[in-house]
C-alpha cells in the first residue's frame with residue numbers, strides 16, 4: 001500500500017537522506033525541516049489520507065487504547081514515517097502527564113509539531129539508577145521544553161521522556177529509525193547458534209549484547225514519580241490494560257480523532273470521502289464520522305485518557321520535578 005507515496009518527492013528526499021547518512025544521529029539532525037515541510041503541505045496531507053483510507057490493512061485494524069491514533073506515511077526496514085494525533089483533555093489541567101516516563105528502546109525519533117498547540121515535554125538522562133529490590137529509581141531531567149518553542153525535536157534511543165497532555169488537539173509528524181543500520185539476520189542463520197537450539201533472543205541475553213543488537217532488554221521499565229523518587233513499572237504490566245482495551249468504543253474514538261484532524265485542518269476531499277463511504281469493506285464505525293465530514297457538521301473533541309495504569313492513576317509536572325530533585329534513592 002506504499003505506492004501512492006513511494007515516488008513522492010518528500011519520500012524520495014527522506015530515502016536519499018537515509019542512504020546518505022548511515023550515522024542515524026546525523027540523519028535525524030538533517031531531516032527535521034523536511035518533516036515540518038511535509039506536515040505543512042495540505043496537498044501532501046491529502047495524499048496521506050488517501051494512502052490510509054484506501055488501505056484495507058489500515059481500515060480493518062483493531063484499534064486499542066495502546067495505539068495513539070495515527071496515519072501511516074511510509075515504512076521500510078530502515079525508516080518509519082507517521083502522523084500521530086493527540087486529543088485534548090476533557091478538562092484541561094496544565095502539566096498533566098499523558099503516560100509514564102518511557103523510552104523507545106533502540107529507536108531514534110524526530111518529531112515535528114504540525115497542528116494544534118503542541119505539547120510540553122521532558123527528556124531524562126539515559127542512566128537510570130534503580131534499587132532492584134524496591135524498584136525505586138532516580139531520574140535526572142536533562143531537557144524541558146514546549147513544542148511551541150521547539151517545533152522539531154529528537155529523542156535518542158534509550159532516552160527516557162514524557163509528554164504532558166496538550167492544551168488543544170494536536171498532531172505531530174515523525175520519523176522513526178533504529179539507531180544503527182543493523183542486520184541480525186546473519187546471526188539468526190548462524191549455524192553455531194542454530195546447532196545450540198537456543199532462541200536467538202536468549203542467546204543475546206546470555207552474551208549480554210542485547211543492547212548492541214538493538215533488542216530490548218528482558219525487563220523494560222517505565223517510570224512514574226512517587227514522592228521524592230521515581231518508581232519503575234514493567235512495561236508489559238503498565239500496558240496490559242490498554243492493550244486489552246479494544247472494541248467499538250475504542251474504534252469510534254480512534255476514527256473520530258483522525259477525522260477531527262481532517263476537518264480542522266481543512267483537508268477534506270468530499271469526492272474521495274464519498275468514494276470511501278461506498279466501499280463495502282468500510283467498517284461501520286467509520287460512517288458516522290465520514291458523513292459528518294461530508295456534511296460539514298462539526299466533529300466534537302475526542303478526549304485523551306484521564307487515568308493511567310499506575311497506583312495513583314495520574315501525576316503531574318510538579319510531581320516529576322519533586323521526584324527528580326531528590327539527591328539519592
Ligand SMILES: [Fe+2]
Nearest residue numbers: 102103104161
Ligand atoms: Fe515516547
